[in-house]
Amino acid sequence: MNADIAAAFADGPAFIPYLAAGDPNYEASLEYVEALERGGADIIELGLPFSEPIAEGSTIQSAIVRSLAGGMTVGRYFEFVEEADVDVPLVCMTYYNLIYQYGDEEGPAPFVRRAKEAGIDGFVVPDLPAEEADPLREACTDHGLDLVFIVAPTTDDDRLERLVSLSSGYLYVQARLGVTGARDDVSDQTTASLDRLAGYDVPKAVGFGIKTGEHAERVVAGGADGIIVGSALVDIVAEGHESDAPVGETANRLEALCRELKEGAVAGSRATTPERT
Amino acid sequence: MPESNSKRRSERKFGDYGGQYVPEALMPAIEELTDAYERYVLDNEDGFMDEFRERIRDFGGRPTPLQRADNLSERYGSDVYLKREDLLHGGAHKLNNALGQVLLAKYMGKERIIAETGAGQHGTATAMAAAHLDMPCEIYMGRRDVNRQRPNVFRMRINGAAVNPVDIGRGTLKEAISETMRDWATTVETTHYVIGSVVGPAPFPAMVRDFHRVIAEETRRQAEEQYGRLPDAVVACAGGGSNTMGIFSDFVGDEGVSLYAVEAGGSSLSVDEERGVAPNSASLSTGSEGVLHGARTKLLQDGDGQIMESHSVSSGLDYAGVGPELAYLVDEGRVNAVNVDDDAALEAFHRLSQDEGIIPALETAHALAFLEETDEDLGEFVVVNVSGRGDKDLEAAIEETEKRDLPNAPDMGVFE
Ligand SMILES: Cc1ncc(COP(=O)(O)O)c(C=O)c1O
Numbered sequence: 001m002n003a004d005i006a007a008a009f010a011d012g013p014a015f016i017p018y019l020a021a022g023d024p025n026y027e028a029s030l031e032y033v034e035a036l037e038r039g040g041a042d043i044i045e046l047g048l049p050f051s052e053p054i055a056e057g058s059t060i061q062s063a064i065v066r067s068l069a070g071g072m073t074v075g076r077y078f079e080f081v082e083e084a085d086v087d088v089p090l091v092c093m094t095y096y097n098l099i100y101q102y103g104d105e106e107g108p109a110p111f112v113r114r115a116k117e118a119g120i121d122g123f124v125v126p127d128l129p130a131e132e133a134d135p136l137r138e139a140c141t142d143h144g145l146d147l148v149f150i151v152a153p154t155t156d157d158d159r160l161e162r163l164v165s166l167s168s169g170y171l172y173v174q175a176r177l178g179v180t181g182a183r184d185d186v187s188d189q190t191t192a193s194l195d196r197l198a199g200y201d202v203p204k205a206v207g208f209g210i211k212t213g214e215h216a217e218r219v220v221a222g223g224a225d226g227i228i229v230g231s232a233l234v235d236i237v238a239e240g241h242e243s244d245a246p247v248g249e250t251a252n253r254l255e256a257l258c259r260e261l262k263e264g265a266v267a268g269s270r271a272t273t274p275e276r277t
Numbered sequence: 278m279p280e281s282n283s284k285r286r287s288e289r290k291f292g293d294y295g296g297q298y299v300p301e302a303l304m305p306a307i308e309e310l311t312d313a314y315e316r317y318v319l320d321n322e323d324g325f326m327d328e329f330r331e332r333i334r335d336f337g338g339r340p341t342p343l344q345r346a347d348n349l350s351e352r353y354g355s356d357v358y359l360k361r362e363d364l365l366h367g368g369a370h371k372l373n374n375a376l377g378q379v380l381l382a383k384y385m386g387k388e389r390i391i392a393e394t395g396a397g398q399h400g401t402a403t404a405m406a407a408a409h410l411d412m413p414c415e416i417y418m419g420r421r422d423v424n425r426q427r428p429n430v431f432r433m434r435i436n437g438a439a440v441n442p443v444d445i446g447r448g449t450l451k452e453a454i455s456e457t458m459r460d461w462a463t464t465v466e467t468t469h470y471v472i473g474s475v476v477g478p479a480p481f482p483a484m485v486r487d488f489h490r491v492i493a494e495e496t497r498r499q500a501e502e503q504y505g506r507l508p509d510a511v512v513a514c515a516g517g518g519s520n521t522m523g524i525f526s527d528f529v530g531d532e533g534v535s536l537y538a539v540e541a542g543g544s545s546l547s548v549d550e551e552r553g554v555a556p557n558s559a560s561l562s563t564g565s566e567g568v569l570h571g572a573r574t575k576l577l578q579d580g581d582g583q584i585m586e587s588h589s590v591s592s593g594l595d596y597a598g599v600g601p602e603l604a605y606l607v608d609e610g611r612v613n614a615v616n617v618d619d620d621a622a623l624e625a626f627h628r629l630s631q632d633e634g635i636i637p638a639l640e641t642a643h644a645l646a647f648l649e650e651t652d653e654d655l656g657e658f659v660v661v662n663v664s665g666r667g668d669k670d671l672e673a674a675i676e677e678t679e680k681r682d683l684p685n686a687p688d689m690g691v692f693e
Contacts, residue, residue: 050582050583051446051553051583051584052451052455052569052570052584053455054299054300054455054458054459054462054570055300055459055462056459057459061445065445065446068583073581074581074582075581095568096298096568097567097568097569097576097578097582097584098581098582098583100567100568100582101567101578101580101581101582102581102582126300126301127298127299127300127568127571128298129297129298129299129300129301129304130301131296131297131304132296132297132298149301150300150301150302151301152300152301152302152304153302154301154302154303154304154305154306154465154466155301155302155304155305156305159301159304159305163301174301174302177302177462177463177464177465177466178302178459178462178463179459179462179463
């Protein structure tokens with residue numbers, strides 16, 4: 001277990017923004033990641049782009065295309081992590097082939113070792129279900145990193161039990177079926193998932209579709225311990241890129257949305273626990 | 278067919294290959310599919326396999342002939358027989374699998390069918406099977422393939438399927454598969470994804486092979502009846518490897534039968550690491566182990582593990598991966614992975630058309646080109662799987678022929 005990730009859930013709801021590292025280029029992306037922390041990030045999910053992102057919707061797919069076109073590689077990613085001037089825990093979000101290829105006969109261990117050295121605290125790997133995750137889980141345990149599993153609306157009770165027992169750091173609660181992408185509403189599936197998970201004593205972070213402070217508030221009020229927001233932030237990066245906006249201006253917009261999301265999450269936690277206020 | 282006990286459970290892995298590398302949202306559906314595959318396909322529950330065999334006979338037109346190719350036989354000094362999957366309804370082997378899976382989806386109570394397609398043959402077969410079994414159907418197809426396989430796009434539309442062009446990346450099969458998986462992740466509770474080859478997460482590779490096994494069963498029986506013994510060599514083209522595994526499956530245990538999987542060598546076997554492009558689709562011959570589209574298998578990838586863009590003159594072979602069982606059989610030394618380039622395939626396309634009066638698919642032309650290119654002695658009785666007919670490829674064949682100086686091309690002046 002990674003102490004830093006656990007600590008991020010200790011007082012109040014955790015706000016967990018996602019950006020693809022290197023989107024649209026290395027230098028700008030560094031500034032954007034730093035802006036996330038200024039905006040109140042408690043943990044940052046930093047995407048390592050893979051060419052076939054089957055769990056991503058069009059927003060993050062485009063971010064990945066931009067990042068790869070900008071020269072992002074696995075080696076550059078680790079340099080990026082080392083160079084990023086942020087103090088919050090970092091979770092590497094990527095697909096299994098990149099982790100697997102980095103190793104040799106040792107399997108995923110060399111990737112995990114290098115990630116830890118660079119400053120990564122945990123992993124989310126959307127194409128690695130519990131069935132295939134043992135080698136990566138063992139390597140993470142050996143190096144004291146967290147491996148976060150995703151719970152989907154389709155996950156039945158038996159699988160849920162198993163995923164809760166395997167997941168470390170937090171449980172990624174997929175808010176609705178489908179792929180990543182910002183939405184204009186909070187799905188009923190979110191509430192249903194949170195209700196099912198209410199009895200489990202693990203931090204539950206909800207992602208997929210959260211876009212505004214109001215969404216964040218409702219999700220946390222519904223029982224989430226954290227919120228994960230990707231596409232809504234990537235949209236800002238994309239707009240900045242397309243309109244050739246100054247990097248500082250885009251960074252300010254990211255920071256502002258982060259602040260709104262974080263405040264929404266905090267407001268949501270007051271709604272659930274009025275005695276705290 | 279001898280059915281060993283270990284075959285009674287679905288095969289999740291082939292050596293280290295295979296597995297289930299998919300998002301959690303899909304895992305319950307994959308468990309449900311595994312259960313359905315074991316009950317209906319392996320155990321023939323509710324007479325599923327009887328119904329499949331009846332429909333693939335009456336609707337599909339099986340058995341397909343095993344035909345002696347007299348002129349090719351003379352040319353190569355051996356008895357060359359063609360397994361005529363091009364005569365199956367729809368014009369390619371693809372219907373075996375598409376019909377099997379759409380029927381299975383029906384037995385499972387699914388309401389909607391989705392599929393990806395490269396050359397359009399799988400999409401066409403799926404659209405036909407869905408129309409036949411009255412299921413709504415949507416097909417994803419890379420934009421580039423939509424443009425080079427227009428007749429098949431029309432055939433899908435005529436059969437009532439929606440065709441969704443995929444604009445991401447290079448717009449070929451790899452992108453279409455990713456996009457279909459995204460649809461499936463959204464609609465998994467009501468939708469079955471009819472994957473088009475022996476690829477993807479378990480149980481697909483084993484299940485798709487089992488639906489295509491009928492090719493091998495017939496070939497075996499026909500070889501005995503018509504030639505009095507099993508072939509010395511069986512040759513099939515390999516994109517994902519479904520026609521390959523279909524015709525190989527029942528010969529794997531017969532060490533006397535050499536098996537050749539012919540891949541697309543494209544314009545060159547070298548790769549452009551910098552641009553992430555392989556000008557071929559020869560993942561068995563030149564690829565390395567990795568994880569793509571739900572399975573661990575052999576892939577065209579760069580040193581980081583980014584998937585390369587592949588290339589072949591035939592869109593049905595244009596894929597950076599290959600079925601995990603085929604990768605395993607190649608590693609085991611049971612299947613020989615070979616390849617021929619675009620030029621050789623086009624020459625073979627014209628040769629079969631001229632010599633035998635059979636216009637093959639460009640995919641199939643690769644298998645035929647191997648007969649011409651190889652120095653190996655394939656033995657006196659050789660079977661080539663004619664995986665499909667070339668009608669869908671006429672536009673591409675005209676365009677590609679015009680670009681080249683082929684020794685046996687007809688005068689194309691008529692097109693000017
Ligand atoms: C006629 C034909 N042959 C072969 C293939 C390659 O697929 P597979 O390797 O799965 O048989 C295709 C794919 O579309 C095809 O249309």
